Structures are given as structure tokens and as C-alpha cells.
Amino acid sequence: MHPALKYSIFSLARNALSYHERWPLAWRSPAPKPRYDAVIVGGGGHGLATGYYLAREHGIVNVAVLEKGYLGGGNTGRNTTIVRSNYHLDPNAHFYEMSLKLWAGLSRELNFNVMYSPRGVLNLCHSPSDIDAAMRRGNAMRLNGIDAEFLDRNEIARRIPNLDCSREARFPILGGLLQPRGGTARHDAVAWGYARAADALGVDLIQQCEVTGIRLDGGTVAGVETTRGYIATSKVGLAVAGHSSRLAAMAGVRLPIESHALQALVSDPVKPVLDTVVTSGAVHFYVSQSDKGELVMGGDLDFCNSYAQRGSVSVIEHVASACLALFPSFGRLKVMRTWGGVCDMTMDGSPIIGQLPVSGLTMTGGWCYGGFKATPASGWLHAYTIARGAPHALNAAFTLERFARGETIDEKGAGATPWAH
Amino acid sequence: MLLIPCPWCGPRAQVEFTYGGDARVRRPAPDAPEAAWIEFVYLRDNPAGPHDELWQHSGGCRQWFRLRRDTRTHEILGSAQPGESLPGDTR
Numbered sequence: 001m002h003p004a005l006k007y008s009i010f011s012l013a014r015n016a017l018s019y020h021e022r023w024p025l026a027w028r029s030p031a032p033k034p035r036y037d038a039v040i041v042g043g044g045g046h047g048l049a050t051g052y053y054l055a056r057e058h059g060i061v062n063v064a065v066l067e068k069g070y071l072g073g074g075n076t077g078r079n080t081t082i083v084r085s086n087y088h089l090d091p092n093a094h095f096y097e098m099s100l101k102l103w104a105g106l107s108r109e110l111n112f113n114v115m116y117s118p119r120g121v122l123n124l125c126h127s128p129s130d131i132d133a134a135m136r137r138g139n140a141m142r143l144n145g146i147d148a149e150f151l152d153r154n155e156i157a158r159r160i161p162n163l164d165c166s167r168e169a170r171f172p173i174l175g176g177l178l179q180p181r182g183g184t185a186r187h188d189a190v191a192w193g194y195a196r197a198a199d200a201l202g203v204d205l206i207q208q209c210e211v212t213g214i215r216l217d218g219g220t221v222a223g224v225e226t227t228r229g230y231i232a233t234s235k236v237g238l239a240v241a242g243h244s245s246r247l248a249a250m251a252g253v254r255l256p257i258e259s260h261a262l263q264a265l266v267s268d269p270v271k272p273v274l275d276t277v278v279t280s281g282a283v284h285f286y287v288s289q290s291d292k293g294e295l296v297m298g299g300d301l302d303f304c305n306s307y308a309q310r311g312s313v314s315v316i317e318h319v320a321s322a323c324l325a326l327f328p329s330f331g332r333l334k335v336m337r338t339w340g341g342v343c344d345m346t347m348d349g350s351p352i353i354g355q356l357p358v359s360g361l362t363m364t365g366g367w368c369y370g371g372f373k374a375t376p377a378s379g380w381l382h383a384y385t386i387a388r389g390a391p392h393a394l395n396a397a398f399t400l401e402r403f404a405r406g407e408t409i410d411e412k413g414a415g416a417t418p419w420a421h
Numbered sequence: 422m423l424l425i426p427c428p429w430c431g432p433r434a435q436v437e438f439t440y441g442g443d444a445r446v447r448r449p450a451p452d453a454p455e456a457a458w459i460e461f462v463y464l465r466d467n468p469a470g471p472h473d474e475l476w477q478h479s480g481g482c483r484q485w486f487r488l489r490r491d492t493r494t495h496e497i498l499g500s501a502q503p504g505e506s507l508p509g510d511t512r
Contacts, residue, residue: 245467256463
């Protein structure tokens with residue numbers, strides 16, 4: 001990055017002298033060129049990270065990232081900002097742990113504060129079988145070198161005084177599994193940080209440019225049709241979770257994915273009351289407090305196929321009732337805003353990061369509920385797969401072919417029912 | 422919340438129903454090639470637009486039926502008892 005563009009205490013002081021009216025734009029808005037070495041479809045965190053790592057790690061800078069709306073306007077700006085790597089199965093554990101390690105250094109790497117806050121992610125246990133499952137998962141995490149601690153009820157009551165840990169609670173809390181390095185990050189900042197850093201390396205970020213077709217030449221990618229004209233390229237990477245099925249269908253590929261709406265909501269902002277991410281699988285609920293003071297919470301899918309970025313009030317009601325069962329004192333708060341995003345729900349609950357059965361076509365998607373925390377590793381491994389033409393060891397298991405081979409990665413054991421993961 | 426027209430009970434709130442997935446999926450013959458089974462178990466069209474899907478009126482008459490719904494707008498385009506057809510059915 002050119003020193004004049006770098007954010008620092010000195011640039012802050014320099015720009016203060018001009019009343020902050022002369023900050024340069026964070027990235028260019030170039031017109032699309034007729035040909036690129038690689039085209040990434042989707043200008044959210046995953047697509048921008050792919051563009052960044054193609055340039056940074058592999059020296060491929062003649063790259064365009066195409067976005068139909070504005071950067072980070074899809075699921076990147078709609079998630080609940082939780083990052084963690086508390087997975088049981090080896091491929092997931094190693095992949096998400098790589099991502100968590102990248103999160104730890106991301107602000108420095110991108111010269112942009114992504115506000116990664118390792119405040120701990122706590123999964124509550126409400127029954128002896130919940131405890132067995134948490135112990136098993138915690139042990140698996142530790143064997144994979146990932147931090148995990150089991151907290152008993154008294155310790156949870158001490159750390160999270162708002163949580164109803166009494167015996168009389170509607171869903172009594174018996175313990176919980178904590179990943180101390182888990183936490184939250186600023187979702188918009190991740191998109192902006194990767195965008196700015198990718199642009200500085202020469203990657204073209206092209207907004208208001210929707211891909212309407214993928215042109216093939218004898219089973220090989222030749223280019224993409226867009227609302228801003230045809231762009232020739234031999235490599236197309238899809239980073240369009242929520243719409244992966246639609247983009248893959250443009251190249252004649254069917255995916256083991258259904259699109260479902262997932263909702264979230266925030267309360268009005270209050271002073272700090274919760275310094276940990278608290279989740280409960282039993283009541284389908286999770287909550288954290290943002291730096292603005294809003295309590296950010298979410299729950300289940302809407303449980304029917306949807307491309308609409310909204311859902312039913314009954315789901316919001318379920319989230320609110322679960323919240324009040326765990327945190328009775330939050331009953332005085334108001335719901336300030338609710339929204340929805342469209343998730344790629346795969347048939348085993350795990351992502352697809354790799355080559356599709358069309359030469360030159362790759363994807364990173366199928367994130368189910370959990371794409372945000374994967375952003376750095378997803379971009380890194382997608383870029384690796386595009387540049388080398390073969391997957392890295394850390395995404396070798398996340399192929400499309402695993403379904404046909406019976407090598408599904410089913411963390412929950414829910415089987416081929418995408419909305420059950 | 423969706424107002425779902427149960428073919429037996431009439432319009433009822435979505436919370437009375439359980440979703441059953443894509444209604445166009447067809448179980449292959451027992452001796453069908455493996456590729457047909459992989460397609461049946463895992464692959465879906467996942468359309469953005471009209472979608473034929475199975476629902477059960479689990480909090481009511483407990484019957485299964487077919488619903489046609491636009492996945493972009495959630496607009497309900499029709500419902501049918503098993504064996505009945507909906508306008509535009511191709512099978």
C-alpha cells in the first residue's frame with residue numbers, strides 16, 4: 001500500500017489539519033476491462049478476500065470482483081458477527097481454526113480495524129446429555145489444538161450475572177462449553193478492509209455489475225455475461241452464498257444446496273451488560289452485545305426455501321421468548337430492528353470450497369449459518385485453489401464430489417435435510 | 422407470517438404447518454443407477470421463483486399436501502391434495 005494511503009496516527013493528524021475533508025477514496029471504481037485473468041463473482045467478504053489473496057499470495061493482480069449491488073451489502077452486512085472454531089469434526093475444526101488465526105492478525109494485515117474481539121463464545125448445556133456432547137466436542141477441539149473449557153453452573157453465574165442460572169429457570173443451566181478465543185468482529189469493516197487492500201494491489205472492484213450468464217467453450221469457462229457487458233476470462237470463482245445454486249446453474253451445475261432465510265434482530269442500545277457471546281442449542285438462541293450497545297440476537301431458520309431477505313414474525317417471537325427465558329432482565333428492552341439474509345443450506349451442513357465440474361469454475365459457498373467467521377480462510381483457500389488449480393489440504397475435504405462419494409461432513413448428524421442443519 | 426391454504430381445512434397460520442421440502446423430487450426405481458440416487462438424495466433445483474413444495478398440516482388435520490409458492494416474494498400460488506394438479510403442472 002502506498003504510504004500516503006496508509007491509515008496511521010500520522011495520517012490522522014495530517015488529515016485533521018485539513019478538517020478531514022481530503023481523505024482519499026478507499027478504493028477506485030473502475031470500468032470493467034474486456035478481459036481478466038480471473039473474475040470473482042460476489043463483492044462480499046468472501047469474494048473480496050479471494051481477490052485480495054489472489055493478488056497478495058499468488059501475484060495474480062489482473063482480477064475483477066463483480067458485485068451486483070454494493071460491496072458487503074449481502075450476507076456480509078446481515079450476519080451476527082460471531083467468530084469461533086468450536087467444531088467437532090476434523091475438516092471443520094482445522095478449517096475454522098485457520099480462519100480464527102487469520103482473524104487474530106487481520107487488522108494489522110489489512111491496515112484496517114476489523115474490531116476482532118476475542119470475548120469468548122459460550123454454548124450452554126441444559127441437560128446431562130448436553131454436557132456429554134459438550135465434553136466430547138471440547139475434547140475433540142483440544143486434541144486439534146483448539147482452546148476449549150468446560151464451565152460449571154457456578155462459574156457461569158459468576159461470569160454472566162444477567163443469565164438466569166437458578167434451579168427454577170425454565171431451561172435450567174447445568175454448565176457450558178467456552179471457547180475463550182471466539183468472539184465477534186465488525187462485519188462491515190471486514191468487507192471494507194479487504195476491498196481497500198485488494199484495490200491497493202490492483203484488483204478491480206466493480207459494483208452495480210450483475211452476472212447474468214457464464215459463457216462456456218467446450219466445457220471450459222470462457223467468460224461472464226454481465227449487466228455491464230461481456231467479460232472474457234478463463235477462471236471464474238463464485239462467492240455468492242445464498243445464490244450459489246443460481247450461479248452454478250448458469251454453467252449447468254446442480255448443487256446439493258437449498259436457499260433459506262435466516263433472521264436476526266437487535267435491541268435498543270444499552271450500557272455494557274454482556275461481555276460474552278452466549279448461545280443455547282436447546283432453545284435455538286444466541287446473543288452478544290455490539291460495541292454500540294445493542295444486543296444482537298438470532299435463532300432458527302424460517303424453515304422453507306426462500307430468496308427473500310425477510311421472514312416470519314413467529315421466528316422473531318421464538319427468539320424473543322428464548323432470550324427472556326435465559327435473560328429475564330432483558331424483558332425491558334425493545335426490539336429495534338429485524339432483518340433477514342439468504343443462506344446456502346447444504347445437504348450436510350458444511351461448506352463447498354473448491355472446483356466445480358466445469359473447467360475453470362470454482363466456488364466458495366454453502367455456508368449454512370456460519371459464513372462470516374469463515375471469511376479469511378475461505379478467501380485464502382479459494383484463492384489458492386484458483387491459482388494452483390488444485391485444493392489446499394485444508395479445503396480438500398470440502399469438495400462437491402464428497403456427496404456422491406458418501407464422504408459428507410455432517411457435524412450435527414442431521415442427514416440430507418438442508419434446513420435441519 | 423404465511424397464510425397457508427390447507428386443501429382440507431382452508432387458510433391457516435404458518436405456525437400450524439411443517440415444511441417437507443421440494444415436491445418435485447421423485448424416488449428412483451430400486452434398480453436405478455447410482456447417479457439417479459445421488460441426484461434424488463442430494464441435488465435440488467433450488468429455484469428463485471415458483472417452487473412446488475410439500476407441507477404437512479401438523480398442527481391441524483395432519484395431512485400432507487403440495488403448495489406452490491414464489492421463493493422470491495413468498496406469494497402463495499396454489500395448493501393441492503395428493504393426486505390433484507395445480508395450474509401449469511407439467512407432469
